[in-house]
Amino acid sequence: MSDVKYSKEHEWISVDGDIATIGITKHAAEQLGDLVFVELPAIGKTVAPGDETAVVESVKAASEVYAPLSGEVVEVNSVLEGEPGKVNEAPEGDGWFLKLKLSELSELDGLMDAAAYKAFVDEEG
Amino acid sequence: MSDSETPQDLKTTPLTSEHEALGARMVPFAGYLMPVQYPSGILTEHTHTRDKAGLFDVSHMGQAWLKGPDHETTCRALEALVPADLISLEPGQQRYTQLLNDEGGIIDDLMVSRSAYPDTEGRLYLVVNASRKAIDFAHLNARLPDSVVVEELPQWALLALQGPRAESALQTIVPGVAELQFMQGAPFEFGGDQIYVTRSGYTGEDGYEIAVRNEMVQDLWRALLAHPDVLPIGLGARDSLRMEAGLSLYGHELDETVSPVEAGLLWSIQKHRRTEGGFPGAERIQREIAEGASRRIAGIKPEGRAPARDGTVIMAGGKEVGVITSGGFGPSAGGPVALGFVPPELAKPGQALELMVRGKPQPAQVIKLPFVAKSFKR
Numbered sequence: 148m149s150d151v152k153y154s155k156e157h158e159w160i161s162v163d164g165d166i167a168t169i170g171i172t173k174h175a176a177e178q179l180g181d182l183v184f185v186e187l188p189a190i191g192k193t194v195a196p197g198d199e200t201a202v203v204e205s206v207k208a209a210s211e212v213y214a215p216l217s218g219e220v221v222e223v224n225s226v227l228e229g230e231p232g233k234v235n236e237a238p239e240g241d242g243w244f245l246k247l248k249l250s251e252l253s254e255l256d257g258l259m260d261a262a263a264y265k266a267f268v269d270e271e272g
Numbered sequence: 273m274s275d276s277e278t279p280q281d282l283k284t285t286p287l288t289s290e291h292e293a294l295g296a297r298m299v300p301f302a303g304y305l306m307p308v309q310y311p312s313g314i315l316t317e318h319t320h321t322r323d324k325a326g327l328f329d330v331s332h333m334g335q336a337w338l339k340g341p342d343h344e345t346t347c348r349a350l351e352a353l354v355p356a357d358l359i360s361l362e363p364g365q366q367r368y369t370q371l372l373n374d375e376g377g378i379i380d381d382l383m384v385s386r387s388a389y390p391d392t393e394g395r396l397y398l399v400v401n402a403s404r405k406a407i408d409f410a411h412l413n414a415r416l417p418d419s420v421v422v423e424e425l426p427q428w429a430l431l432a433l434q435g436p437r438a439e440s441a442l443q444t445i446v447p448g449v450a451e452l453q454f455m456q457g458a459p460f461e462f463g464g465d466q467i468y469v470t471r472s473g474y475t476g477e478d479g480y481e482i483a484v485r486n487e488m489v490q491d492l493w494r495a496l497l498a499h500p501d502v503l504p505i506g507l508g509a510r511d512s513l514r515m516e517a518g519l520s521l522y523g524h525e526l527d528e529t530v531s532p533v534e535a536g537l538l539w540s541i542q543k544h545r546r547t548e549g550g551f552p553g554a555e556r557i558q559r560e561i562a563e564g565a566s567r568r569i570a571g572i573k574p575e576g577r578a579p580a581r582d583g584t585v586i587m588a589g590g591k592e593v594g595v596i597t598s599g600g601f602g603p604s605a606g607g608p609v610a611l612g613f614v615p616p617e618l619a620k621p622g623q624a625l626e627l628m629v630r631g632k633p634q635p636a637q638v639i640k641l642p643f644v645a646k647s648f649k650r
Binding site for chain 1: 297308309313314315316318508509511512577579580581600601603609630
């Protein structure tokens with residue numbers, strides 16, 4: 148069983164060993180609206196928390212997706228480049244963005260669990 | 273929202289509660305709280321408008337009567353401020369034009385109709401942009417002669433019904449509208465009240481704009497939405513629809529430095545006015561017609577999938593040559609679409625350009641506007 152955590156930047160992080168699968172939350176996908184373009188990072192890229200790792204564009208605007216954790220990009224969901232709408236259809240499933248090989252497992256402690264994330268979203272209104 | 277306006281400062285339309293009840297996402301636009309999209313989403317709203325009919329609340333736009341003693345006096349007064357021929361308008365006929373400053377820059381673009389109401393000799397009906405209406409009406413009041421007055425119409429709401437099924441949908445509720453031709457208007461009746469319908473719009477589709485008293489607009493809105501072909505459409509799809517149609521948006525393609533020639537709007541200046549002038553900035557506009565302008569709006573198709581937004585730098589041959597004024601995703605075009613300023617020698621269809629998207633050059637090509645063919649009823 149993997150463990151799903153959430154960031155304040157509205158990403159979900161599913162951790163299995165030292166590999167984290169990352170995507171944007173259902174709430175984020177709803178806020179962005181229909182996505183029409185997703186730009187994913189190069190495999191092998193090293194990122195730290197807060198680094199811009201992907202770009203999503205809705206009909207209206209472009210937004211950055213920031214790395215929630217430190218690590219190396221080991222896989223990207225390249226299906227999204229041709230079918231960005233997958234993110235809206237299944238943001239927390241087939242619409243995943245990338246997998247990171249984590250270099251600082253202690254950073255996971257700074258993330259929220261599902262209940263804390265729900266409270267965070269409700270508070271943001 | 274990056275907008276600095278707080279919700280308390282924002283004006284509403286008589287339909288704000290309808291939008292909220294439909295689950296619209298409301299955003300600040302031109303000082304109003306307006307629906308950017310409904311739960312169906314911008315892509316669905318866009319394609320529905322192209323396939324069937326979309327209903328837009330455009331009550332934030334400025335409506336006014338221009339009232340003078342007779343048709344010729346009113347038209348001559350407004351012709352001194354815009355480059356279109358208005359005197360030749362028949363009752364009910366509508367024309368697109370621009371209010372120009374003394375340098376030939378565009379203060380606003382607007383629709384002007386000769387009234388088709390009975391007993392309204394000397395009246396023109398104006399529809400101007402929400403973001404510019406205060407400036408427009410102040411300018412008109414300052415520049416018009418005493419015999420011609422502006423009467424604003426805040427008691428009127430405005431709806432737009434656009435798309436290939438707009439005619440059949442509106443005809444069921446307002447019989448007779450099918451007979452209107454493109455850029456023609458007339459008074460009709462709805463619920464025992466008079467409404468004013470013009471066959472025009474901002475999507476490149478056939479459709480109507482309907483002026484209706486604030487007290488009646490909710491009934492008309494609901495009656496139209498009850499039609500199976502009609503969906504409510506927000507500002508998001510309004511923008512993607514107009515971009516695909518190659519239509520300018522004030523504050524993007526148009527501003528007080530841009531002339532109608534630069535904006536590709538020469539078609540809206542009738543021949544005799546081009547030669548005779550007599551409107552603000554005529555000297556510059558006549559010079560640009562004869563010698564060419566230094567820049568002009570072109571349709572630009574990015575070759576990849578990445579949209580190029582407003583402000584994106586345009587390069588050609590390794591040099592910066594222009595800027596994107598509007599850009600996004602065109603659902604009917606099936607990819608990104610953009611409008612931007614380039615030098616006229618680079619504005620020809622097929623011209624290769626590069627767009628600097630997030631610091632990387634992306635290949636693009638000038639295309640002949642529009643991105644999606646217009647289907648007006650003429």
